[in-house]
Amino acid sequence: MVRFKHRYITVELILPKVPEYKPFYLKSHILSETILEKIQQVHGDFGLAAVKNGFVAKYCNENTRIAIIRSRHGPHRFVTSSLPFITKIGKLDVILKTLHVSATMKHSFKFIQKHQRSYLDTVWSKLRTDEERKALEEAVMNFTKTDISINIERLG
Structure with missing residues (x-):
């Protein structure tokens, strides 16, 4: 039996036309x-075939706009090299x-916790009341509510 190693790529989605306070x-x-599609354009059929097996988007936080993508070890380099070329999702x-x-x-979530904690520190200075701060902290730091499968159920 062969064990496949995976890599988890943590990505931030920056949307210039959508305000930061609105969930995406x-x-x-x-x-x-x-x-x-972008991997197909940049690396051709070989890159797409290498990446396709074991590739999935695992997690998305609609408040901080962070996603985790899983890819197999080795072809993950095709994924990371193609990400900067993506300029549109849908329209x-x-x-x-x-x-x-x-x-x-586990290490991805540890990194996200540190990243989101620093995000909270920057946003907290703009909020006036403790209730607003607690509500924002719950929305940002709760990983179970922001699972990508739950987001699909809300939109579908």
Whole structure:
């Protein structure tokens, strides 16, 4: 039996035309298809065939706009090299910024916690009441509500 190693790529979605305070709901298959189309354009059939097996979008936080993409070890380089070339998801202009590449989901979530904590520190200075701060902290730091499968159920 052969064990396949995976890499988890943590990506930030930057949407210039959508305000930061508005949540951005994204279906996983749309994100996956967009990335695979770009890999096809940049790396051709070989890159697409190498990446396609084991490729999936695992997590998306609609408040902080962070997603985790899983790819097999080795072909993950095709994914990371293609991400900066993505300029649109659907009809929206978008910039994908690679934040972190890790070997396990656990390390990805640890990185996201640190990243989201720093995000909260910058946004908290703009909020006036403790209730607003607690509501924002719950929305940003709760990983179960922002699972990508739940986002699909809300939109579908």
